[in-house]
Amino acid sequence: MQVAKYIILSILLLLAGYSLIWGPRAEFTPTKGTVVIQYWEKWTGLEGSEMEDIVNKYNQNEGRQKGIYVQYLSMANVSQKTLIATAAGTPPDVAGVWDTQLAQWASTDALEPLDDFVRNYSDYKLDANYYKSVYWDACHFNGKLYGLVSTPANIGLQYNKALFAENADALRAAGCDPTRPPRTFAEFDRYAAALDKKQGDKVFRVGFAPMEPGWYAPQLPFWFGGELFDQKTQHFTLTTPQCVAAMEWVKSYSKRLGAAALNDFRNGLGDFASINSPFITGQSVMELYGPWSANYIGLLKPSMNDPTNPAWMDANFSTLPAAQRQAVLDRHMAKPWQERQKLAQYAFAPFPSVYVDQLITPRHTVDQLTDEELIDNGVTYCCFDVLVIPAGSKHKKEAFDFIAYVNRTDVMEKLCQLHCCTSPLAHNSPTWLSNHPNAYMSVFDRLTRSPRAHHLPIIPIWPEVIDELNNVCQRISLLNQEPADALRESQDILQAKLDQFYARHPEARGTNGQ
């Protein structure tokens, strides 16, 4: 028995020794003199590995030439970990966080300003003209640049074309055209009501539900011509008629469908990133959504991208070998974007806005509105992930070199296509739109160039603001409080919090947040 024990132990020791000496090695070991920078990123899973590919390319080419090696660490809760590491004085050199944190961190000097780096960068010209203004402006706080975009998105109307066709009679009966999306709020409400499927007190399908998924419900005032915050006066504007109108609209859907029935319905919905996503299952016909949805649809229900894909594939796509999956996706991508648009069972369009509503006159009816009018008067909300250099980084120059590399046109386009996102760049390559996995990228792209493209208000206490606004939306959609009252209460709470923040951190007060 003793002998057997020693034999097993020796085998294990031999195996461990073998692994140490001849075991797997990192693809590239930085040579002496190479500056190693730490890059922490929030993306895990597919998005994480796509970014890893970009990091590896940098390490193999530009990084190797310049003597920089990026150590990539994909992690959950990146902002909390970066916060603790920065507070401890050992931050990563580059952190991939959200736009929602930029002003909060910049206001306390926790981020390195990038203006000098941008000015001195020589590989290509990085300046305001290089970016779409909505993204460039949102990267600033009190006149200083604190981050550069990694992958951005913007929000529009996602709708299920197949369900429009399936319910063509009901839509026509409601005075709607089933071959196109709604263009005005009045139309939108009619479409939504016609597409609802209700039996007694039970809702089985919603044409639209403001809280499904509800991520952008707090930003709805933008589509109603309102703002959440006045950057110049540093005051919240939640009690303006436009904000109240937006929340009244949220309330109207709960009233029409019944708050209890709607809650019961929402309680049964699956996760947005699963085959049970309400848009994929057809339980939610129209949504306020971003372009990345096309990626999820392609992976979760290929027949929605292309009905010629066999039905069995929908249920088993994720279990297919990677090469087979990629072949299906490649076959789809090989088609011209116009054909992909035709094949897709879903589509994207500008979400209705009061600006479009205002164009309607007895002589210029809704059916006469041109695409240009719809886009030029369209509203969108632009959000993004951002690369920053936390204060205390040991290798700022090298960190910026990597950030600038990610922002290089070809790299940025590749990343945005992989993540199925909008491009933050003012000028893209000629194939950018046609090669994008979302065949409707032109809609999103044009919306980001609209003068009514909004970024989130630049407020140092934004995480508290969005938490409060999300609760306001929930309260209103549950019919627990009148919109005007809820907004007035929140206005007072948030203004008091912001004023207190500035009283304690007067240096953070900006005049216009830019």
Add this chain to the structure above:
Amino acid sequence: MANKLQASSGASSRQNIKGYAFISPWILGFIAFLLLPIAMSIYYSFCDFNPLVKSGPLFIGTANFQDLAHDPIFWKALRNTFWYAAIAVPSSLVVSLGLALLLNMRIPGQPVFRTIIFLPSLVPTIASAMLWLWIYNSRYGLLDAMLDRIGITGPGWLTTTEWAMPSLMFMSLWGVGYTVVIFIAGLQDVPRELYESAEIDGASSIRRLWHVTLPLLSPVIFFNLIMAIIGTFQVFATPYAMTQGGPDRATYFYTYYIFDNAFTNNKMGYACALGLIQLVIILALTGIATWSSKRWVHYQGR
């Protein structure tokens, strides 16, 4: 004689040094990871402390506590936590005691039943939360499917302000396995002869439970009560994973608010003030329980 005393005192001091050397890792750990953080946390609760601000904490006296008095979210989170504790603590004690009594009976398959009851306690909190999200799902959920069979339409368990909190309370019973095990251990300590005497005196099973089991089990009940109070005031992971504190902050718990202030809003000083109040509340409730225990906890041999 004097030499003997000197030798013995030398030996005893050597013994002391050895003793301190052996417990020094614990003492150092206690000072570094418990005492010092508690002391710093108390100090920070009187500061405006954003961990990202280079100048460090700014002493602001009792301003954090004054702000708390006027903070509606603080009161909401506190109310939610008390409400949850008021229901979850007694119900988990009653259910686990009931289960322990059943599992203490000599029936065939007793170890299997004990294992089944204990198993959910081994499931990680987040995994349990995911499981219960499906159980509460109104379209595919087990609960609604069962209710449908008897003609009841379930509400939006986690999406309505009325039902979200009771749903979490009910779910808390899922993890009573540990408490059950402690109760079973306590029940095994009750001397058989006391039951036999009570039986000879003609006591019914209810009377035996009331006059023999519960008094002798009272120290265990007391222990479980204290642990449950502490546990319920620290509830965080379940609402974080299942409801994110919603809808309309109906399941927004006290510890969740501490977490948000510390790690989302970067208001570490405010979070420390909240933590200090939480400590005082737990100490007060534990104190009340300990004070009242003189009346109802009976230790054997006293």
